Every structure is written in C-alpha cells, then in structure tokens.
Amino acid sequence: MAYDDKGRWVPDGEAINWQQDRADLRLDLTARGLDWRHEGKYAFRTDAWGQMSESQRLDTLQAYDSWYDEGGQLALNDEAWGLDIERGLTYNNSWDAQTAFNQLTGGWARHVEKKGTVDDLINPEHKKDKVRHTIISERTDAKGDTYTTYLERQHPMDWKHYSTDELYRATIDELMEDPKMYNMFIGPGDDFNNAVQVREANKEIQSWVNDAYSKAVELGKDGKWAENELKGVVDLQIARGKLTNARYPEGRKAGGAVGGPLYNQQIAIRRYSPWNTFDPETGTRTKTNPITGEIRDTFKHKLVPEPTRMTIVGDKLAQNRDEGIFYSPTFGSEEQITKSLIAEPPPIPKPTNLTIRKVTPTRPANIPANWKMKGVVK
Numbered sequence: 001m002a003y004d005d006k007g008r009w010v011p012d013g014e015a016i017n018w019q020q021d022r023a024d025l026r027l028d029l030t031a032r033g034l035d036w037r038h039e040g041k042y043a044f045r046t047d048a049w050g051q052m053s054e055s056q057r058l059d060t061l062q063a064y065d066s067w068y069d070e071g072g073q074l075a076l077n078d079e080a081w082g083l084d085i086e087r088g089l090t091y092n093n094s095w096d097a098q099t100a101f102n103q104l105t106g107g108w109a110r111h112v113e114k115k116g117t118v119d120d121l122i123n124p125e126h127k128k129d130k131v132r133h134t135i136i137s138e139r140t141d142a143k144g145d146t147y148t149t150y151l152e153r154q155h156p157m158d159w160k161h162y163s164t165d166e167l168y169r170a171t172i173d174e175l176m177e178d179p180k181m182y183n184m185f186i187g188p189g190d191d192f193n194n195a196v197q198v199r200e201a202n203k204e205i206q207s208w209v210n211d212a213y214s215k216a217v218e219l220g221k222d223g224k225w226a227e228n229e230l231k232g233v234v235d236l237q238i239a240r241g242k243l244t245n246a247r248y249p250e251g252r253k254a255g256g257a258v259g260g261p262l263y264n265q266q267i268a269i270r271r272y273s274p275w276n277t278f279d280p281e282t283g284t285r286t287k288t289n290p291i292t293g294e295i296r297d298t299f300k301h302k303l304v305p306e307p308t309r310m311t312i313v314g315d316k317l318a319q320n321r322d323e324g325i326f327y328s329p330t331f332g333s334e335e336q337i338t339k340s341l342i343a344e345p346p347p348i349p350k351p352t353n354l355t356i357r358k359v360t361p362t363r364p365a366n367i368p369a370n371w372k373m374k375g376v377v378k
Helices: 022-031 047-051 054-070 097-104 118-122 159-164 172-176 179-184 195-219 223-244 260-269 334-340
Strands: 109-115 134-140 146-153 276-279 284-288 295-300 311-313 325-327
Touching (some): 054 097, 118 146, 159 195, 172 195, 172 223, 179 195, 195 223
Parallel strands (some): 311 325
Antiparallel strands (some): 109 146, 134 146, 284 295
C-alpha cells in the first residue's frame, strides 16, 4: 500500500486488473490499503461514496487509477484534491465514471488572489472571512501591500461536516497525543480546517477498524463479531470525545476557528512547545526549549520486545515453554469447573416484624434542676 505526501491513497505497484473476478478484486484492493468492507463503503468516508453501488465505486476508482497512470498532474499539489474528502455532494446516478471522478475529487480549480498576508486569511477578524483553501503563494507589491494567492475548488472540503461529526471529533485528542501532530489543531475543541487533518483522522479511525478485525482473527471470531467489537470501540471513543473534544463555543469574532475565550486561551498556550516528548516508535525522549523549540537533550530507552501470546494445551507432551505453549490439566474443563462452583446464595429477605421502642428522655438524677447552658437560650 502507498500514500503520497498529502496522505492520499496511491494505486502504485503492479497494475490493477479491473477485469478479474470480483472477489479477487476486493482482496487486491484491500491488500493495497483500501478498506473494502461492505463492498467498499468505507474505502473513502464521504456521503456521496456511501450512496454509490459497488460497481459505481469500482468504475470511479478505475478512472482514478487511469488518471494516476498518466502522471505529472498539477492537481496533486493541492492537498484538498482527492476522493477521500467530504464536499457536501449527493451522488447523481446519471454520472458516468469520469464525471463522478471529477466531481468527487473537487471539480474545477482556479487561482484567487486576495489582499492580506497568509495569517490574515487563515486567522481573520471575522469567522466568515476565513480561507480554508490551499495557499499557493504570498507577495508584496511596490507599495508595501501584501497579497496571498490560494487555490479555490468548485467543491471545497465541507469543514462544517467534519467539525460537527461526533466520529471525527473523537479523533482529535488521540491525534494531539502524538508529538508530531501536537500543533495540528489549536486545541481539542478546534475545527477541521484542512484536508491533512481529515486524512490523519481517517487513519486513526481505520486503526480502530484494523485492531477490531485483528483481534477477531486472534480469537478465531467471524466478521460479525469484529463489527460488534468495532462498534463498542467507536461508541467509547465518541463518548470520550464528547467530554474532551467538545467544539469551542461560537464567538462573535473568529480568531481563526470559532473564537471566544477558550479558543484565544489555546492560541496563547500554543506560543510554547512541549518541553518533554517521547517517540514510542524509536524509544527516544527529547527535551526542548519550550519557547524556541531548541533541543536540549535526548535519551534513547531500550525498546521492550513484543509480548509472546500464551497458548494453553491439554497434552503435556505438546508443552514448549520457549514458544509460549503451556500444559494445563484443566484444559477443556471450563464448563465442568463452572458447574462445580457453589451456587449463588438466595437474596436475604427484608425484615417484616421490626419494632422501634419509644424512649422518653429525662434529666439524670445527678444534674440539678436549675442548671442551664451559659448565655441566653433561644
């Protein structure tokens, strides 16, 4: 499988045989990195793609493959180009494969020049003025005025869709835990503002899918079990996301995303970098200057080997501790052991004949009748 530097799926390697048996083609696309569950419904997570039949998806994907084979396309420089970005489109059954490919990847594109710096366009005073297109360049004219050129698409990314979708919001805190993506969002309540964020979120969601299916294979379960396991994981992530990744309240002024004090607070925090980061892939811990980002010290921890799965067998001769195979005399006796356990005791009945004795308090005999507390009794 391969992805380009913008995070898009690339049909590289040996040429795809689009005429092969449908079952073989599904396996081929899966091996190339596309999630072809449910006839490819989740290969690209957009509304229009979900509305298509498998044949329509395959025809459009074949057009995508042919376009890549031509090579040298300038559209690849635009991070917002691709089949994997939600654009608020509804699939039209009158489209042929080439039309669907063109529409779902963004349609036509044009260069637009607007007065202001890149920061002015990305972080404007008012939210409605925010530019979420791919920035091309910035120039300053003879008068000292700055102009920024960006690429505007016919069907741009639907940032509101992602910013309000519970599944995508659930990925934000997970992504920000990676030191490499800490500054991808202003904070856990930030909006989705570009295609890079969306593709990283898609990768995170896909990792949940892969983990559920890998677990099913390890336990000898079927696809239905994997789907139920995945649903449980997704429901948990969404529940957590509602607590940690709630969208920042709308503000009158944008300040970049949605404005308001919470957003502005995150802007202030982002002036500083994490001073202590850890890369789990290399085992390297890095200490940096929180203001300049200058590396102060690095230390590489010894990587812990992957754990070996333990296998229990009922044949003592088959035991091989070096390979993680252990003998147990109770192997296969789970049901018998369960039945031998003491039954759960019956519930304790509530008492029905309790009586409460009446008590009349009296002054003790050794206390004089004229004694009282100091001060005035109220």
